[in-house]
Amino acid sequence: MNQLLRNRELHLFAEMKAGNKESFNYFFDYYYSGLCIYAKNYIGDLSASEEVVQDVFVRFWEKRQNIKIESSVRFYLYKTVYNQCLNLLKHKKIERNYRQNYLIQQNNLFEEQWSLYNESELRHVLNQAMSKLPPRCREVFELSRFENLKNKEIAEKLEITEKTVENQITKALKVLRKELKDFLPLFLMYLS
Known part of the structure; x- marks a missing residue:
């Protein structure tokens, strides 16, 4: 210029x-x-x-x-x-x-809510299925899966043989697999 x-x-x-x-x-x-x-x-x-x-x-x-x-x-x-x-x-x-953070937060919130819904739904279905188990079978299964006791500990606690514990768990799993066939992948994840 x-x-x-x-x-x-x-x-x-x-x-x-x-x-x-x-x-x-x-x-x-x-x-x-x-x-x-x-x-x-x-x-x-x-x-x-x-x-x-x-x-x-x-x-x-x-x-x-x-x-x-x-x-x-x-x-x-x-x-x-x-x-x-x-x-x-x-x-x-x-x-x-x-916008990216907002979408991530919304997605996380959705996943969390979906997870809670699935867990709630699974608990409801699991409780219904568990109610179909005989009382002793249910007790053995709950001690094994929910209290994480070993078969030997369950046998001692309930004053039954380890073989009976194994049989009761097998029986419970058979009934639950049948009752929860539509929810089996979630059920297995829930129990692990």
Whole structure:
């Protein structure tokens, strides 16, 4: 940019600061298209670039009295558009991260609720199936699977043989497999 054009722009800028809209229109008409292309190189979206440049020009007019330009209006406008592009990109990144975190949280919440529902449903079905076991068979099975006692410990506690404990567990598993056939994968996971 030659010195003559720079001096002319600084003069026009001084007139714009004083409220001359024609001076502002000069800057808008002269730089708008180039600034849009410049912004598009950073943002990648022409309509978003146009919005950035329009916002820069709106602020350029509204804040004209507080703006200090000593060297080049062109430099000021390009630098301001550059900064706005960076701000937009940062904002989009924050927004994208927020959306991703929100979706992850919603998915985790859904999985947790689904898990609780499945566990609740499984407990209900398991209790119904367990109620079909003979009392002694149920007691042996509960000691084995829910209290994690070994067959020998169950035999001693109930004063029965280990073979009887094994038979009762086998009998319970047979009944439960039949009753819980639709829930067997969940049931096995629950018991492990």
